[in-house]
Amino acid sequence: MISSVHLDTTADTNTKNYKSLWRQSIKRVISNIRSEKQSGKFSERIKHFNTKSIVMRRVIEDISSENTTTQIPKSIIDPNSVIKGLWDMIIGIVMLYVSIVTPLSMAFIETNTFDVLFWVDIAIDAIFAFDVIFNLNTYFLDEEGNIVVKRKEIFLNYLKGWLIVDVFTCIPFEILQLFTGGYSATNKLARMTKLRVLPRLFRVARLLKMVKHVRSSSFVQQLQLLFSLSHRIMQVLTMFTGTIICIHVIACFWYFVAKMNDFNSDTWIARYKFEDKDPGYLYLCSVYWAITTLTSVGYGDIVPRTQEEKAVAMCWMVFSVYFLSFIVGSISLIISELTEKTKFRDSLLAKADSFADESGISKELRNKVTNYISRNSDSFSAKVTDKSDLIQYFNSDIKLELVQSIHDGAYAAFEIFNKQGKDFLMRIIPLLDTIEYPSRSVIYSVGEHSCEIYFLLKGKVHHKHENNVFRVDNPGSYFGDYEMFKRISREYTVTAVMNTYLWVMKESIVDIIIEEFPGVYKEMIQNSIFNFKKTKAALAEIMVLKRMKGKSATETRKSISEKYESMLKEGESLDGRIQFPSLRFESEIDNLIQMLKYDRRVMKAIMRNLTKLGC
Structure with missing residues (x-):
């Protein structure tokens, strides 16, 4: 719950x-x-x-055009400057030192006047004091994003935040202690004065704030790239580091409360006869107690008895309730997001495998595509539903390799593709579906809706009229374009003679060609006119030959010619719908207008292009 x-x-x-x-x-x-x-x-x-x-x-x-800009005095520091970033890094390192060494010096390390730790503490106090001055001279942005450089407003803004804590942490307690009893190990009051270090622990929170502030710096970005650390991994590392520091601090406090009571018979040190143990063993026992209490295990082998021990234990248990719920919630959220990302990446890889199997690309390129998706899955949209959505996220190098590798560069066998530029090939070829048709299977039948163009990769197909074969297509040819462009039903039945592989260009791909490559679309229409005439000529020849057996060659040729002309007129030929002038079009708009006479879908492309032009 x-x-x-x-x-x-x-x-x-x-x-x-x-x-x-x-x-x-x-x-x-x-x-x-x-x-x-x-x-x-x-x-x-x-x-x-x-x-x-x-x-x-x-x-x-x-x-x-803004006429008024805030003038920043030279004495005011820019919070986004390099100097401020370097100073924040220094403060971060100092605060990390404080969070680790200060609890140890408070509990386990005996200090003397003018020793190394004494001077280090003095230096830290000086750094913290300079940090206060630094912050009081750094401008900030108000809620409207305006730069505030007035020192009074900077002071009031700082006062609402960390000013009191920062001032308290820079008080030189080491110097004041010289006038309050020194560092005598028998002076309990002197030991209590070690609580002066507690305010410094509050600055650990500023360490997290500093890390969040400088994560966008080039230095931190280079570290993330160097170690390949993602945002979620950084979150996990931050939580892990915070947990370790909290356990370290409370372990030192647990030992300190016993030390503060001179290790009397009621303290946990005396009760478990640890007086003669070395500091390392005592620190390990303190960490053990902190972890068992934090995780709510509580074996009971180390329990509090004195008032101070009970106070520390209660505070730690109350903190543990929030801490555990926060950790569990955060980790659950991270795992959930990672699981969703993993599922999404696996779905992308599954689509890539399906595409690779269909296209017959090389094993090397297949591995390259897989690695690219694995590395860049975060940049893919969740709306990727098919291979066309997937391919658009590939870089141009992979797309070009796909074109050259799909069925061993089969595009070169088709004249309509082979003479196009690489932009067209990279955009269109990977979108074509590869379909296998077994021997004697029907590719499409007369009367079916026409919404696809077929490109013959391997095998052989027959065109049939009333169950009579009148045309045979081999690899490198394509068919079905005329009916689709004219938006009429299939006029013939096409069957596979042997095991046949075809590229299928769907209507959606034709729409892409209309919008992005209108010149190619015009060429495809012209080719469809030629294919239409060739098909009609073949059909006329078969129909006449079947009917005029035994007739002379002259009569047969004449009948074929008449039948061919009749079929062109009856079929409402494409030539009658659109006339392409011999002169060269001077703009894409002219191309689109000419094609509009034939295919209304071009209107959508015109509207999209006009929108892009701002019309």
Whole structure:
């Protein structure tokens, strides 16, 4: 029950965090633009912008036309500057040191005046004091993204945040301790003064804040690329590091409460006769107690008895309830997202395997496609439903290799494909479906709806009229284009003579050609006219020869010619629907208008092109 409730809470928290990140990102963009405007860099960047976008051009003009900009004094620090980033890294390292060494020096390490730790603590106090000054001289962005450089407003904004804690942590307790009893091991008050280090532990939270702030820096990005760390892995590492630090701190506190009571008979050290054990063993026992309490195991072999021990144990148990629910909820969310990503990646790989089997690509290219999908699955849209959606995410190198590898470069056998550029080939060839037809199977029958063009890769097909074969096609030829372009039913039946492989160009692919390659579409129409005439001539010859057995060759040729002309007229030939002038078209729009007379689908392409032109 706790976990389910916490999952909802975690989701709400993540939503708020995303909103906060977006606000910060927008503020940073505005800040960078204004900073560059003052330095004169922004106007240079505008020159390199693609101003064809009307919206982008207006945005740039609006930003450029601002008459009032906030003047940043030289004494005010830019939070996005390199100096601020380096300083945050230094503070992060110092805070990491504080979170590890300070609890140890508080509990297990005996310190003396003017020893190494004394001077290190003085240096840390100085760094923290300088950090306060640094923050008081760093501008910030208000809720509207405006730069605030007035020191009074910076002070008030800092006061609402970490100012009090930061000031407290930079107080030199080491120097004050010299006037309050020194470092005597027998002075209980002196030991209590070691609680001065507690405020420094609050700065661990700033470490996480610092890490989140500098993750976008080039240094951190290079580290992530070097170790191939994803966002989720960074989250896991952050949670793991936070857990280790929390266990370390509470373990030191657990030993410290016994030390604070001079290890009397009621402390856990005395009760379990650990007085003579070395500090390493005692630290291990403290960590063991912290882990068993955190995980709610609680074997009972180390239990609290004194008031201080019970107080520490209760605080740790209360913290553990929240901590465990947070960890369980976060890990569950991460695992759920990773599972969804894994399922999505597996579905992409399954589509890629199906495409590879269908296309007969080489094993080397198949492995290359698989590796590409595995590495870049996060960039694929969840709307990938078929191979056409999948292929559009491949880079141009893979697409070109696919064209050359699919059925061993079978595209070259088709004149309509072989003379096209690589842009057309990369866009269209991988989209073609490969279908196998067994011997004597029907590819399509007379009267069927025509919505596909067939390209013969391997085998042989017969065109039949009234069960009579009048045309034979071999590899490198294609058919079915005329009926589909004219949007009429199939006029003949086509069957496979032997085991036959065909490329199938669906209507959706033709629509892509209409929109993106209108010149190729025009050529396909012209070829369909030629195929139509050749088919009619073959059919006329077969029909006349069958009817005029025993007639002279002259009469037969005349009858074939008359039958051919009659069939052209009766079939409402494509030539009658559209006339292509001999002169060369001067624009794609002219091509589209001419083709519109024949195919209404071209209107959609015209509208899309006009929209792109801003009409």
